[in-house]
Amino acid sequence: MTAQEKISLSIENHKHICVGLDTDIKKIPSYLHKCSDPIFEFNSAIIEATKEHAGAYKINLAFYERYGISGLESLMKTVEAIPNDILVIGDGKRNDIGNTAEQYAISLFDQFSFDCATVNPYMGEDSVMPFLKYEDKISFILALTSNPGAKDFEKLELKNGELLYQHVLKYVNKWNKNGNCGIVFGATQISELETSIGSLDTLYTLIPGVGAQGGDLDAVVRTFTGAQNNNFLINMSRNLIYADNSEDFALTASEVITGLNQQILAHFAG
Amino acid sequence: MTAQEKISLSIENHKHICVGLDTDIKKIPSYLHKCSDPIFEFNSAIIEATKEHAGAYKINLAFYERYGISGLESLMKTVEAIPNDILVIGDGKRNDIGNTAEQYAISLFDQFSFDCATVNPYMGEDSVMPFLKYEDKISFILALTSNPGAKDFEKLELKNGELLYQHVLKYVNKWNKNGNCGIVFGATQISELETSIGSLDTLYTLIPGVGAQGGDLDAVVRTFTGAQNNNFLINMSRNLIYADNSEDFALTASEVITGLNQQILAHFAG
Numbered sequence: 400m401t402a403q404e405k406i407s408l409s410i411e412n413h414k415h416i417c418v419g420l421d422t423d424i425k426k427i428p429s430y431l432h433k434c435s436d437p438i439f440e441f442n443s444a445i446i447e448a449t450k451e452h453a454g455a456y457k458i459n460l461a462f463y464e465r466y467g468i469s470g471l472e473s474l475m476k477t478v479e480a481i482p483n484d485i486l487v488i489g490d491g492k493r494n495d496i497g498n499t500a501e502q503y504a505i506s507l508f509d510q511f512s513f514d515c516a517t518v519n520p521y522m523g524e525d526s527v528m529p530f531l532k533y534e535d536k537i538s539f540i541l542a543l544t545s546n547p548g549a550k551d552f553e554k555l556e557l558k559n560g561e562l563l564y565q566h567v568l569k570y571v572n573k574w575n576k577n578g579n580c581g582i583v584f585g586a587t588q589i590s591e592l593e594t595s596i597g598s599l600d601t602l603y604t605l606i607p608g609v610g611a612q613g614g615d616l617d618a619v620v621r622t623f624t625g626a627q628n629n630n631f632l633i634n635m636s637r638n639l640i641y642a643d644n645s646e647d648f649a650l651t652a653s654e655v656i657t658g659l660n661q662q663i664l665a666h667f668a669g
Numbered sequence: 670m671t672a673q674e675k676i677s678l679s680i681e682n683h684k685h686i687c688v689g690l691d692t693d694i695k696k697i698p699s700y701l702h703k704c705s706d707p708i709f710e711f712n713s714a715i716i717e718a719t720k721e722h723a724g725a726y727k728i729n730l731a732f733y734e735r736y737g738i739s740g741l742e743s744l745m746k747t748v749e750a751i752p753n754d755i756l757v758i759g760d761g762k763r764n765d766i767g768n769t770a771e772q773y774a775i776s777l778f779d780q781f782s783f784d785c786a787t788v789n790p791y792m793g794e795d796s797v798m799p800f801l802k803y804e805d806k807i808s809f810i811l812a813l814t815s816n817p818g819a820k821d822f823e824k825l826e827l828k829n830g831e832l833l834y835q836h837v838l839k840y841v842n843k844w845n846k847n848g849n850c851g852i853v854f855g856a857t858q859i860s861e862l863e864t865s866i867g868s869l870d871t872l873y874t875l876i877p878g879v880g881a882q883g884g885d886l887d888a889v890v891r892t893f894t895g896a897q898n899n900n901f902l903i904n905m906s907r908n909l910i911y912a913d914n915s916e917d918f919a920l921t922a923s924e925v926i927t928g929l930n931q932q933i934l935a936h937f938a939g
Contacts, residue, residue, distance in 0.1 A: 421769065461765060461772035467780045468741050475737070492765055494789055495731060496816040496882075499691065502731035510737045519764055521791040521811060523818020541791060546766040548793020551840065556828040563822065563833065570821065612766075 401535035402514040403578060405486040406603060409454035410629045413667055415620070416659050417455040417488065417605065418445065418652075419636030420477060421462050426641050428648055438463075438473040441648075443480050445640055448649035452656045455486035455632050457605075458513075478512055486632075488605070489513030492541060494522050501529040508533050515539060517583060517605070520567050527574065534577045537603055542567050543595075545585025545608025554591075564591075568598055581605055586614025586633065589622065596626040604631045610638030616659065620666045635659065671805035672784040673848060675756040676873060679724035680899045683937055685890070686929050687725040687758065687875065688715065688922075689906030690747060691732050696911050698918055708733075708743040711918075713750050715910055718919035722926045725756035725902050727875075728783075748782055756902075758875070759783030762811060764792050771799040778803050785809060787853060787875070790837050797844065804847045807873055812837050812865075815855025815878025824861075834861075838868055851875055856884025856903065859892065866896040874901045880908030886929065890936045905929065 409415070422438045431437040446456065458477060463470035481487050489511055493503040507516040507530075515537040518530050530538040543553050543564040553564045561569075571580050581603030584592055588608075604623075608614035616633065623631050635656070643651030679685070692708045701707040716726065728747060733740035751757050759781055763773040777786040777800075785807040788800050800808040813823050813834040823834045831839075841850050851873030854862055858878075874893075878884035886903060893901045905926070913921030 423772075459765075459769055459772075461763070461769045461776065464776040465772045465780055467745070467776075468738050471738050471741060492789075492792075493731070493762070494764075494791075495729075495762055496814065496877075499729055499731045502693075502729075502735045506731065506734040506737075510735055519762075519789050519791050521764075521789050521822060522762075522814050522816060523821030523823065525816050525818040526814075527818075544766065544792050546792060546795050548795040548797075551793030552791060552833065552837065553793065555833065555836065558826040558828055558830075560828075563825065566825065567822065607766075 400484055402486060402537040403535070405484060405514060406455070406537065408484060409486065409632070413664050414452065414454035414660065415631055415633055415663050416453060416656050417457050417632040417634040418449050418453045418639060418656065419457045419459065419634045420445065420640065421459040421636045422640070423462060428644050428646060430646060436473055436476070439476045442473070442477040444649040445652050446480050448653040449656050450482055450485065452653065452660055453485060455488055456481050457488040457490050457634055460489060460491040475511065486514045488515040488517065488539065490517045492517045492519045494519035494526050496522065497525040497529055500526050504529045504533060508536050515581070517541065520570070524570070531574055531577070531579060534579050537579050537581050539581035539583050539603065539605045540567070540571050542571065542582040543584050543588050543591055545587045545612050545614060549585060549588065565595065568595060571602060572598065575601060583607065586619050587612055589615065589618045592619065592622050596622055596628065600626070600628050600630070602630065605634060606631060607634040609633055610635055616662060620663050624666045670754060672756060672807040673805070675754060675784060676725070676807065678754060679756065679902070683934050684722065684724035684930065685901055685903055685933050686723060686926055687727050687902040687904040688719050688723045688909060688926065689727045689729065689904045690715065690910065691729040691906045692910070693732060698914050698916060700916060706743055706746070709746045712743070712747040714919040715922050716750050718923040719926050720752055720755065722923065722930055723755060725758055726751050727758040727760050727904055730759060730761040745781065756784045758785040758787065758809065760787045762787050762789045764789035764796050766792065767795040767799055770796050774799045774803060778806050785851070787811065790840070794840070801844055801847070801849060804849050807849050807851050809851035809853050809873065809875045810837070810841050812841065812852040812854050813858050813861055814853060815857045815882050815884060819855060819858065835865065838865060841872060842868065845871060853877065856889050857882055859885065859888045862889065862892050866892055866898065870896070870898050870900070872900065875904060876901060877904040879903055880905055886932060890933050894936045
C-alpha cells in the first residue's frame with residue numbers, strides 16, 4: 400500500500416490519532432528494564448493495544464539514535480511490529496543539500512521502510528526534492544512548530560507581509576504536484592492554524608503539541624472540521640504512552656486513544 | 670581535550686581544511702568492495718594519509734544511516750580511527766523541540782563521541798539550547814548554506830530589512846555566552862560572507878561548498894584574513910576524498926590536502 404492509501408484508510412475511518420513512540424527508557428514501567436530490549440517490549444505492547452484505534456504511528460528517531468546500534472535495532476523491530484496497513488512516520492526532521500538529502504531519503508524510506516518522513520525546510524527546494532522523488536511516500540515539511548522557539552524564526556514577518564511559515568506553506572503547495580506533501584503545524588498555534596486552514600486543504604497535516612505541550616485537541620479538530628478538511632493526524636506521545644506507569648500501561652493507552660477517538664468523532668457527528 | 674582546544678590547535682598551525690568523510694560506496698575504488706567494511710577501509714586510509722594535515726574531520730551522518738546498523742558500525746569505527754587531538758564534527762543538521770533535541774545532543778556528543786555537531790536553527794532557541802548545554806563541544810548552526818535552495822528561505826528579506834540568515838547570525842551571537850557556538854556559511858556565498866564577516870569574529874565558522882559545489886577557496890580565505898579572523902574551517906569532501914579512484918587514492922588525498930594547506934598559508938604569509 401502507498402502512504403496515501405494508508406492515510407486515506409485512517410481518515411475514512413475517522414482515526415486521526417497518531418501514536419508517537421518517543422520511547423524514553425526512564426519513563427517506561429521499570430519492570431520492563433529486565434527485558435533484553437525494554438524499548439521494543441514497551442513499543443510492542445503499545446502497538447498491540449492501540450493498533451485497532453491508531454491512524455498512524457510516529458517514531459521519533461532521536462529517541463533511538465541516542466542508544467546507537469541497539470537503539471536502531473529497537474527501531475527496526477518496532478517498525479516491523481506495526482501492521483502493514485497503518486502509516487508509519489519516521490520523524491527525523493532531516494535537511495541537507497540535495498546530494499546528502501538523497502541519502503537521508505534512502506535511509507528513511509528504503510533502509511528503515513517508513514511510509515513518511517518529517518523534513519525541515521530551512522535549506523530550501525533542492526534540500527527537499529530528494530524526499531519528494533518518492534511519490535508513494537509522504538513528506539511532512541515543518542511549517543509552524545509547537546515549541547516556544549517557533550516565534551524566533553518561523554513567525555518572523557517578511558518584507559512582503561507574510562510570516563516565514565506562511566511562505567514555507569506556499570512552497571509546499573507548489574511542491575505538492577504528486578500529492579505526496581504534508582506539513583507539520585503545531586497544535587499550540589491555534590489562531591495561526593485558523594488563519595492558514597484555507598491553504599492546507601490538499602496537504603496532509605501532522606499536528607504535534609496536544610497534551611504535554613499544551614495544545615487543545617478540540618480546538619484543533621474544530622478548525623479542521625469547520626473547513627471541511629479531514630486530512631489531519633494529531634500526534635499524541637507522552638500523554639498517551641506514559642499515561643500509566645504500572646503493568647497495565649498498554650491497556651491504559653488503549654483506553655486513552657479510544658477516548659480521544661470518541662472526542663474527535665463527536666465533532667464529525669455534530 | 671575540549672572542542673575549543675582542538676580547534677585552537679588547528680588554527681594556530683594554519684590547518685584550516687576539514688576533511689569531509691561523505692563516503693559513498695559507489696564512489697570509492699572498486700577494489701575495496703571486497704573488504705568486509707569497505708567504507709571504513711576507505712575512511713581509515715584517508716585518515717591515515719591526511720591526519721598530519723587536517724584541521725578537522727566531518728562525518729556526514731546521512732551517508733552512514735542509509736546503510737542502517739552496518740553504516741553506524743562503520744561510523745563508530747571511523748570516529749575511533751581519528752587521532753584524539755583532531756576535531757571530529759558530526760554533521761547531522763539536527764533540530765527538534767527541546768525534549769527531543771536533548772536526545773539528539775546525547776546521541777551526537779555522548780553516544781557517538783563527536784566534538785561538534787551541526788544544528789539547523791529553523792525551530793528556534795529551545796531547539797538549539799540542548800546542544801549548547803555541552804560547553805566543551807561546539808555546535809555549528811546553519812546560517813547561510815552553499816546550495817541553490819539557500820535563496821528560498823535563508824535569504825528572504827525580513828520586514829526590518831535584514832535577511833533571515835543575518836537574523837539567525839544575531840541569535841547565534843547571543844547564544845554564544847560559553848564560546849561554544851559556530852556557524853555554517855557556504856563558500857558559494859562570497860558577497861554575503863564579505864558583508865557578514867564583521868559579525869563572525871567570535872564564532873567558529875565551518876565553510877562547505879568549495880570544490881564540487883563551486884566555491885572559491887582563495888576568495889574565502891581572503892575574506893577571513895582581510896578581517897584578521899582565523900576562526901574558520903573549510904570543508905573539502907568530494908574533491909579531496911575522490912580525487913583519485915585508483916589504489917593510490919589515499920596518497921593522492923594527502924597531496925591534495927597538502928596543496929590546499931600551502932594555498933591557504935600563502936594568504937597568511939602575504
